[in-house]
Ligand SMILES: C=C1C[C@]23C[C@@]1(O)CC[C@H]2[C@@]12CCC[C@@](C)(C(=O)O1)[C@H]2[C@@H]3C(=O)O
């Protein structure tokens with residue numbers, strides 16, 4: 001990882017779906033700066049049934065130890081997940097020239113393009129993405145000038161259901177720390193402006209030298225990820241290494257993001273994760289990136305701080321933090337840290353040592 005953005009490589013809009021060989025622009029020198037879990041009984045990311053009477057405790061434990069877990073019985077209708085996946089598949093199957101009509105502009109947030117974190121790496125990623133912030137209509141209309149209603153309808157319904165689940169998860173995550181929704185009034189009274197990120201990872205002719213989406217943490221409070229039935233997502237666990245998060249039909253993956261890390265004063269560390277690719281299968285994922293209302297100041301909750309546990313981070317708004325992330329990438333969290341960790345080591349989640357490419 002480099003802190004200074006690279007100048008964008010010219011060939012950034014290659015049609016990956018038709019490539020028979022891995023181009024140099026996408027050939028990474030090393031994929032494993034951090035080790036993988038090679039133990040005979042690998043650690044497994046927790047799977048939590050949200051209808052379990054112990055769900056709150058289980059969620060809290062998973063957030064502390066892993067920063068990532070899967071949920072079942074989450075209330076999002078299976079057919080909506082299927083419709084969303086089919087819509088994503090349809091979008092990425094469009095000819096590249098058509099997709100480029102909805103290209104994300106250099107300073108824009110919504111639209112089609114390469115992973116925006118590409119600027120921090122010397123090589124490009126084996127993926128394409130479509131980001132939707134706010135209404136989907138403007139960008140989707142550019143893809144299907146006459147038939148955008150159905151796609152947009154699925155997006156709107158998906159965002160609605162994901163919002164309900166995100167609120168439920170916030171209640172469980174914070175509840176487990178003894179924090180009530182009364183303590184974070186903005187979480188119930190003001191609406192957030194989430195982002196939807198559709199990711200496509202075409203089958204890759206040389207997967208051992210390619211990276212789908214490089215290691216990063218999300219800037220969110222939490223992210224809800226739907227992955228199709230193809231493996232690829234890996235989460236990093238301190239002391240263990242990279243652990244695959246296997247697709248479970250109907251389950252959703254939940255990541256702790258940087259803003260929840262700040263809000264919980266580091267009790268819930270944000271999870272470093274990445275997406276790998278494979279030789280034969282096309283992988284698709286849809287991430288719902290949930291944050292606070294964009295101008296609410298987020299700082300460590302006063303219930304979680306005292307003289308022995310001082311606030312570790314200064315307050316930031318989501319929009320300010322997104323700007324910091326765009327500039328400093330994986331050093332964003334340490335850039336808003338107030339005091340150095342007592343043991344003199346960097347935050348477990350600073351991830352400054354991640355070097356790739
Ligand atoms: C709200 C957002 C979070 C995000 C930047 C964005 O404005 C829209 C896309 C999001 C995403 C998805 C892939 C990983 C990520 C780091 C990225 O580059 O774009 C996240 C951003 C983030 O969490 O900072």
Ligand SMILES: O=C(O)CCC(=O)C(=O)O
Pocket residue numbers: 197199213218225227232233273274275284285287
């Ligand atoms: O595709 C995946 O599994 C990961 C996607 C992701 O991390 C993201 O969109 O932020």
Ligand SMILES: [Fe+2]
Pocket residue numbers: 216217218223273287
């Ligand atoms: Fe992510």
